Amino acid sequence: MGSTSSMLTQYDIEEVQDHCDHAFSQQEIVSLYHRFCQLDRNGGGFVSADEFMSVPEFAVNPLSQRLLRMLDGLNFKEFVAFLSAFSPRTSLQQKIEFIFRVYDTDCNGKVAFEDILSILRDLSGSFMTEEQRQKVLTHVLEEAGYTKDSHFTLPDFMKVRSSSFSRSIYSSHKSNQLS
Known part of the structure; x- marks a missing residue:
C-alpha cells in the first residue's frame, strides 16, 4: 500500500477495515482508495494540504484550516481512519x-x-x-x-x-x- 499506483489487495482492504474499526465496507474502502489516488496527484502515497484544498467542498468549509492540521501528509490508511469519524457506523x-x-x-x-x-x-x-x-x-x-x-x-x-x-x-x- 506504499505507492498509490498499486492496487489494493484483499489483505490491504481488511487491514484498513480493522484500522478504522470497520467504519467502512470493503466496497467503500475501494472507492475511498480511488478518491485518495485522485487527490494524490504526484503518486507519492501521501496527500498534502494543497491537494486537499483542491477539493472545492473542503476549501469552502469554515473549519478547513483546522482540519488541514490533522490531514496534511496522511497515507491511505490514515486517510480512511480520519474519514471514519464521518461514517454512520462510527460510535458517538x-x-x-x-x-x-x-x-x-x-x-x-x-x-x-x-x-x-x-x-x-x-x-x-x-x-x-x-x-x-x-x-x-x-x-x-x-x-x-x-x-x-x-x-x-x-x-x-x-x-x-x-x-x-x-x-x-x-x-x-x-x-x-x-x-
Missing part, C-alpha cells in the same frame, strides 16, 4: 473524540474557552457578534458547571457537549433573526 464516542481533536489545536489534550470561541467564530461568521458568541459560550459552560477559565479534557468536553450547546447557539441565532 469516536465522533466526540474526533471533534475534541479539532478543537484541541495545540494537541495538548486540553481545550480552552478561546479554542471553543474560535471554532464558534469560524462556524457563525457574521451571523453572531463577538459579544453574542461569548455570551452563548459562557452560558453553556456555566450550565455544564464550568467557567471561562476552565481547560477541558476529553471527559470535560463530553460533559459540555452534552449540555445545551447546540440548542443555545441555535436559539440565539434564531432570536437574532427575529429581532
Whole structure:
C-alpha cells in the first residue's frame, strides 16, 4: 500500500477495515482508495494540504484550516481512519473524540474557552457578534458547571457537549433573526 499506483489487495482492504474499526465496507474502502489516488496527484502515497484544498467542498468549509492540521501528509490508511469519524457506523464516542481533536489545536489534550470561541467564530461568521458568541459560550459552560477559565479534557468536553450547546447557539441565532 506504499505507492498509490498499486492496487489494493484483499489483505490491504481488511487491514484498513480493522484500522478504522470497520467504519467502512470493503466496497467503500475501494472507492475511498480511488478518491485518495485522485487527490494524490504526484503518486507519492501521501496527500498534502494543497491537494486537499483542491477539493472545492473542503476549501469552502469554515473549519478547513483546522482540519488541514490533522490531514496534511496522511497515507491511505490514515486517510480512511480520519474519514471514519464521518461514517454512520462510527460510535458517538469516536465522533466526540474526533471533534475534541479539532478543537484541541495545540494537541495538548486540553481545550480552552478561546479554542471553543474560535471554532464558534469560524462556524457563525457574521451571523453572531463577538459579544453574542461569548455570551452563548459562557452560558453553556456555566450550565455544564464550568467557567471561562476552565481547560477541558476529553471527559470535560463530553460533559459540555452534552449540555445545551447546540440548542443555545441555535436559539440565539434564531432570536437574532427575529429581532
